[in-house]
Amino acid sequence: MKCLCCGNEMEKGFIKSSHQIFWGKDNGFWSSGDDIRLAKVTFDTFVKGNSIESFYCSNCQKIIISLEK
Ligand SMILES: [Zn+2]
Numbered sequence: 562m563k564c565l566c567c568g569n570e571m572e573k574g575f576i577k578s579s580h581q582i583f584w585g586k587d588n589g590f591w592s593s594g595d596d597i598r599l600a601k602v603t604f605d606t607f608v609k610g611n612s613i614e615s616f617y618c619s620n621c622q623k624i625i626i627s628l629e630k
Contacts, residue, residue, distance in 0.1 A: 564618040565625065571616035576626065579610040601629055 562571045576582065576599070585596035592598075600611040615626040 562616045562625070564616075564621060564623065566621045566623060567618065569618050569620045571618050571625065573614070573616055575612040576615050576624065577610065577612045582611050582613060597628070599626065599628060 562573070563569070564571050581592070581602055582599040583592045583596040584599060585593060587593070600606065600613050602611070613626050613629075615624050617624050
């Protein structure tokens with residue numbers, strides 16, 4: 562994937578967490594009802610943690626992810 566900002570080839574990887582991962586408008590520790598869940602929660606992810614495929618640009622220090630449907 563090419564970076565949307567600079568066109569550099571991005572490195573594929575994963576955002577990882579031992580807990581659920583959300584995007585929210587505030588930086589509070591607990592998720593609010595308006596937050597967007599970035600990965601589905603299954604029994605497996607509940608036990609092993611979550612990961613989301615993402616792409617990293619070392620030039621811009623940006624990460625791009627696609628939300629799961
Ligand atoms: Zn870039």
